[in-house]
Amino acid sequence: MNGARIVVESLKKEGVDTLFCYTGGAVISIFDELHKHGEGITMIQPRHEQGGTHAADGYARSTGKPGVVLVTSGPGATNTITGIATAYMDSTPLVVITGQVSTDKIGTDAFQESDVTGITLPITKANFLVKDVNDLALTIKRAFFLATTGRPGPVVIDIPGDVQKQECKFTYPDDPGLTSYRPKESGHPKQIKSTAKMLSKAKKPLILAGGGVNLSQANDELNSFLNKYNIPVATTLMGHGINPEDVRLFCGFVGMHGTLYANYAIQNADLIIAIGVRFSDRITGDASVFAKNAKLIHVDIDPAEIGKNIPVDLPIVGPAKSVLKELNGADIKGDYSAWIEEIDDYRKKNPLVYEKTGTLKPQYLVELASKIFPEDTIVATDVGQNQMWVGQYYRFRYPKTFLTSGGLGTMGFGLPAAIGAAVGNPDRQVLMFSGDGGFQMNMQELNTIRKYNLKVKMIVMDNSYLGMVRQWQELLFEKRYAGTDMGDNPDFIKLAEVFGIRAVRLEKPEDAERVLKELAECETSMLVHAAIDPNENVLPMVPAGKPLDKVITKF
Amino acid sequence: MAEKEQLTDHIVSVLVNNHPGVLSKVTSLITRRGFNIDGISAGNTKQSDMFRLTIVVKGDDRSIEQIQKQLYKIIDVVKVWIITPESKLDREIGLIKIKIPQSLRNEILQMINVFKASIIDAGPEGFIVEITGTSEKIDSFLSLFEHHQIVEVARSGIVAMNRWEKK
């Protein structure tokens, strides 16, 4: 069997049913083998490799299965870089297969040669250059194993053209044979006991849940934990969807644009159990006074996250799911009802608010969509104000329903991520929110929607600005709007129509409900071009590097 | 973050699988996380498919622990030791080409003896001296000479391990 066929057979062994792929000289043989023997594998061809990689990412985030990408060498590979870096920051399992020039040409600056393992070194969990066809199947086994176990992440396999042509006997190994890679499978029993003790003593405990709980599929365990012991929970942006967000114990999301009551809960808690979070600067604000009254227990699968940004009182290394399972069996005596009332009271006095001025407010749109769309709708956002408004006003109820580029903050993520989600979840609603800027960064993928007849509901929040940056300029640069004016935007309606997608313009708040209902009920893809109030800001806001309780609520 | 702690030299020893690119993975990770590499050496171990890197990095104590954890995330990293000052055993080898006028040769020979160094090559203009010891010892040997006398210096970088634990 030749190397190209081995790739195809290995993908089948891994149960891959969807491949996001874009061809070229260095992968032509793999495409040929897919054509001949790729039964069971749906090939999705994006219009740009970045779009394809984000789509694979959206597929992975929404299904829990690894996203698989196949691209050619050189420019094909470098076009995936933003997608790989995005996946790396948010720990999405991806396997990216790149073609490479033949082994005898490597290092000669051959046509379409680029040092893919070199370029992707800092943005992959692992990467491999396969120089011998005999190593190919084992390398693919390792790539899938590494991408999906422990702390997930993207893995790159670079396969030279001659290796794709070489012949060898195909056997797919059962064991990846990685002796130096042993992610922990459970938390240390002693630490679990200590947690129970600390919780029993605490008066004001708070759970801070992050993307790791989503990745570890620990939602049920988390919800039983907080309900059993009656502990309030806040999430990070990436933690949205972990638990139903319309329950009393939920205090919203923390950080720069988090709710006042979530940040209040952080700053006033006496014990925080952080699970699957990495304490990025967008979450902590001034790290030296973050949760200044609290003891901190940090649960994470990745030991390197513990103590990286914030000193920790009790570390627990292990997967969120098993740690929570063990905690559910622990003996915890604590009564936190006064604390819950304190948060309730604070929430009542400091709700999320926006001014109702008669213009079309983005917050209103998000609130409405959250009510109109089915509960298990998968929501993808782009980056900027639109992302934060969704983070603040959409009420998530199910895990893996919120797809957003949290760590890298990649504009252009929303549309392709929604496409990947639609590919992976044909029976569910997929709703995309994007800004006018970010939407134009991968709008070529509208064609992918048409090509595969996908059902993606799109809301482009058009404020004719790179709004999030404009907001910073308003606050910090005396309204000098350098480089943020988007007054020259194209006609988004015509744009969608060129790709055969129905589009409707929305300008007045009184039309919003009707238009969003139409969007939700539409049997095909549809785009709503929402001309939102161009001056709206995301509030509350903790300016970068300030303590979480130094909040701006008005400009 | 609070005030930066005092930066000191730390020695990290890393046992790695002898796979292509592993050295660049280790060094690029250390640099990427904001640390300076002051010295590095590499050599085989008792297992032929592994080698041991000894790396001198500048950083505070908390960050050195970070480096250790981050290094463990490289799939080919098998073991990481932080060599602590209290139990450190470290050696370096230096080759030094020195220009020495005939008149001073005797004096220099004595110094070489005191430092337990040895002459491994000699020519009409001077010697090549091999010296083994701690980096400080090599530094102080070098400081005995005037700048113009030293023609070339090649140092191996430190190799180090922790001592046997004292019972």
Ligand SMILES: Cc1ncc(C[n+]2csc(CCOP(=O)(O)OP(=O)(O)O)c2C)c(N)n1
């Ligand atoms: C690829 C990329 N380029 C630049 C940025 C910097 N950036 C962050 S938010 C933002 C504005 C986004 O504008 P828009 O897409 O219109 O969304 P809005 O904030 O207006 O909702 C920019 C330029 C980024 N995050 N990603």
Ligand SMILES: [Mg+2]
């Ligand atoms: Mg905008």
